[in-house]
Amino acid sequence: MAHAFLLEPGRWTLQGSWLERDGMPINVKGMTLVAWSRDNWFTMATKLIFPGSDRAEIALQYKGRMDDGERNYSFLLQHNQLGQIEGEGWIGPDTIVQHYRVLNDRQRRSGFETLHRLNKNSYHLTTGILVGHFLSSSMEASLERQLTT
Numbered sequence: 001m002a003h004a005f006l007l008e009p010g011r012w013t014l015q016g017s018w019l020e021r022d023g024m025p026i027n028v029k030g031m032t033l034v035a036w037s038r039d040n041w042f043t044m045a046t047k048l049i050f051p052g053s054d055r056a057e058i059a060l061q062y063k064g065r066m067d068d069g070e071r072n073y074s075f076l077l078q079h080n081q082l083g084q085i086e087g088e089g090w091i092g093p094d095t096i097v098q099h100y101r102v103l104n105d106r107q108r109r110s111g112f113e114t115l116h117r118l119n120k121n122s123y124h125l126t127t128g129i130l131v132g133h134f135l136s137s138s139m140e141a142s143l144e145r146q147l148t149t
Helices: none
Strands: 010-020 026-036 041-049 058-065 072-079 083-091 095-102 109-119 122-131 134-145
Touching: 010 041, 026 134, 072 095
Parallel strands: none
Antiparallel strands: 010 026, 010 134, 026 041, 041 058, 058 072, 072 083, 083 095, 095 109, 109 122, 122 134
8 A cells, every 4th residue: 555645645634742851741733735746846734733732833844855766755844943954754665754954953953753654544643853862842643634525
């Protein structure tokens, strides 16, 4: 079974928990839109909100490229809290893994995302943001594709 997330255009909802160092988990919800151009460029826009919390929303704008038949890709990301980011991703049989680093960042922040496919329309997402060598926040969530009718 091929991946639907990222490799196909679509709309995805996200729901789960966000955890920061020395904090309690808080609810997170969001939406991701994926689009592809004819020349193998993709864009992905994600917005995360934290219902019942005073934590500010997070907005992410990705632009990346993956050549036909490849199993890896590179991307640039504009993050409303971290700034400009560059990263890479690998497409495995059941998992998509991304690693990124914040550009021109004195705190040496970086992060990772793992998307494990449960079925064609569902994934489990695990993310982490590091400051230097220490984990500062993580998120675990389910991603569900919104099918058009």
